[in-house]
Amino acid sequence: MTLSADFDPTRAESRQLRVAHRLAHALAHQGLQVVYQPEVDLQTRQLVSLEALCRWHDDELGPVAPDEFIAVAEARGLIVPLGEYMLGQALADLPEVLRRWPQARVAVNVSGVELARPDFAVRTAAAIRSVNPALAAHLELEVTESVFHHNVPVVRQNLLALRELGMTVAIDDFGTGQSSLARLHTLPFDKIKFDRSFVQALEDPMVQAIVKAMVELARNFSRTLVVEGIETPAQLAQLVALGCRVGQGYLLCRPCALDDLPARPHWPTA
Ligand code: G
Ligand code: MN
Numbered sequence: 001m002t003l004s005a006d007f008d009p010t011r012a013e014s015r016q017l018r019v020a021h022r023l024a025h026a027l028a029h030q031g032l033q034v035v036y037q038p039e040v041d042l043q044t045r046q047l048v049s050l051e052a053l054c055r056w057h058d059d060e061l062g063p064v065a066p067d068e069f070i071a072v073a074e075a076r077g078l079i080v081p082l083g084e085y086m087l088g089q090a091l092a093d094l095p096e097v098l099r100r101w102p103q104a105r106v107a108v109n110v111s112g113v114e115l116a117r118p119d120f121a122v123r124t125a126a127a128i129r130s131v132n133p134a135l136a137a138h139l140e141l142e143v144t145e146s147v148f149h150h151n152v153p154v155v156r157q158n159l160l161a162l163r164e165l166g167m168t169v170a171i172d173d174f175g176t177g178q179s180s181l182a183r184l185h186t187l188p189f190d191k192i193k194f195d196r197s198f199v200q201a202l203e204d205p206m207v208q209a210i211v212k213a214m215v216e217l218a219r220n221f222s223r224t225l226v227v228e229g230i231e232t233p234a235q236l237a238q239l240v241a242l243g244c245r246v247g248q249g250y251l252l253c254r255p256c257a258l259d260d261l262p263a264r265p266h267w268p269t270a
Contacts, residue, residue, distance in 0.1 A: 016072055016075065016076070018061070019061065019064060019068065019069060019072045020072050020073075020075075020076040020078060022058050022060060022061055022064075023056070023064075023069055023072060023073060023076075023078055023082075024078060026056060026058060027078065027081050027082060027085060031056070031058070032054055032055070032056050032082075032085060033054070033055045033056070033057075033257075034052050034053070034054060034055070034086065034089045034090075034093070034258075035052075035053050035055055035255040035256055035257055036050040036051065036052055036053070036093075036106075036255060036256065036257075036258055036261060037050070037051045037053060037248060037253060037254070037255035037256075038050055038051075038248070038252065038253045038261065038265055039051065039107075039226050039246055039247070039248045040246065040247060040248070040252045040253065040265050041245065041246055042236065042239070042240055042244060042245060042246065042247050043240075043245065045264050045265055045266070046264065047101050047104055047261075047263075047264065047265065048103075048104065048105075048224075048226075048246055049104060049105045049106070049107050049140060050097060050101075050104060050105070050106050050107065050261070051106075051107045051109070051142065051248070051255075052086055052089065052090050052093075052106055052107065052108050052109075053066065053109075053255050054066055054069075054070075054082070054086055055255075056069055070082075070111070073111075074111055074113050079111045079113045079114060080113075080114055080117070083108075083110055083111065083114045084123075084127065086108050086109070087108055087124065087127055087128075088127065090106045090108050090139065091127065091128065091131045091132075091135060091139075092131075093106065093258055094106055094135050094138055094139075096258060097138075097258070098138060100261075100263065101263075104138070105138050105139060105140045105168065106138060106139060106140070107139075107140035107141070107142050107170060108139070108140070108141060108142065109142045109143075109172065110141050110142065110143055111146075112143070112144070112146045112147040112148075112149060112150040112155070113150070115143060115147055115150065115154075115155045115158050115159070116147070116150035116151045116154050116155055117154070117158075118154055118157075118158075120158045121157070121158040121159075121161035121162050122161075124162060125161070125162070125165060128165070133165075136162075136165040136166040136167050137165075137166035137167075139166075139167045139168075140167065140168045140169070140170055140190075140191070141159070141162065141167060141168075141169050141170070142170045142171075142172040142193065143155075143159075143169065143170070143171060143172060143187075143189075144171075144172045144173050144176075144177065145171065145173070145174070145176065145177025145178070145180050145183070146177065147187070148177065148178070148183055152186065152187075155187070156186075156187060156188065159187065159188050159189075160188055163188055163190075168190040168191060169187070169188060169189040169190055169191070170189065170190065170191035170192070170193050170226070171184070171187070171189050171191070171192050171193065172193045173193065173195045173228070174192045174193055174194050174195055175194060175195045175197070175198060176195045176197065189223065190223060190224065191223060191224040191225075191226060192214070192218055192223055192224070192225050192226070193226045193228050193248070194211070194214055194225060194226065194227045194228060195228060195229070196228045196229020196249070197229075198210065198211060198227075199227060199228070199229045199230060199231070199235050199239070199249070200229070202235055202238055202239070208238075208242060211227075211239065211242045211244070212242050212243065215242060215243040215244060216243075224245075224246060225244065225245070225246065226246045226247060226248055227239055227244050227246070227247045227248070227249075228247075228248050228249060229248070229249045229250075230247045230248065230249030230250075230251050230252055231249055231250050231251050232251060233251065233267070233268055233269050233270035234270050235251070236251060236252075236267070236269075236270070237269070237270045251267050251268075252265050252267050253265040253267075
């Protein structure tokens with residue numbers, strides 16, 4: 001591995017410490033925002049799920065990208081409180097979500113660090129129960145293939161226990177991790193979110209064949225396939241032709257505050 005000439009480990013570490021410090025402050029003072037990005041039925045334009053995404057604009061640091069602060073949270077022991085905060089927000093917003101879209105689920109992203117904790121399911125169940133146990137049937141967990149770097153039997157136990165309550169499980173960014181196909185059958189899941197990198201390479205006939213195969217795989221096992229990162233009408237048309245039913249992406253709807261979400265997203269066609 002080569003490091004660029006201006007890479008300074010001391011400086012990188014001090015940035016990480018500063019972000020961690022400010023993030024802890026934001027968590028303690030309600031300084032994080034939640035936006036929602038819909039998953040949409042590509043034929044009916046009906047909203048299927050809303051993915052809760054964390055956004056942060058710090059008074060001192062300015063806007064900090066989720067990729068950066070999630071990695072810092074994982075490294076510095078803040079991912080558990082961050083996850084609890086996002087679940088709390090999702091639970092608080094669910095009554096309004098269900099008033100507008102009675103069939104919808106709200107999806108929260110969870111880190112392998114959280115899922116590998118033996119008490120994750122118990123604590124999550126307690127948080128739901130303290131608001132309204134019926135809301136479990138309207139919650140989804142998004143997990144990435146990075147969970148395979150953690151204690152997989154514990155992860156499995158947590159997912160199984162939460163599915164018992166009615167929650168569903170989505171494999172996020174599918175296709176980017178290592179040995180994803182080889183390990184897919186080892187976790188309980190309801191939905192596959194197909195990574196946006198495939199959409200970006202759709203002109204490649206091999207990628208088209210992969211998308212088709214995923215559509216078949218999901219159909220044969222009664223799993224939902226959601227294609228992420230749809231940005232252009234041409235991509236959308238091609239995905240629909242390949243059999244895709246549900247999608248997410250800037251073309252369909254950008255992440256936005258709950259109050260600003262359209263009842264039924266509208267998008268330009270090719
Ligand atoms: O890993 P996950 O798929 O949960 O990441 C969601 C992130 O992807 C969010 O930060 C969201 O803003 C971003 N995102 C959503 N739709 C699109 C899209 O169409 N294109 C790109 N480049 N990013 C997107
Ligand atoms: Mn996600």
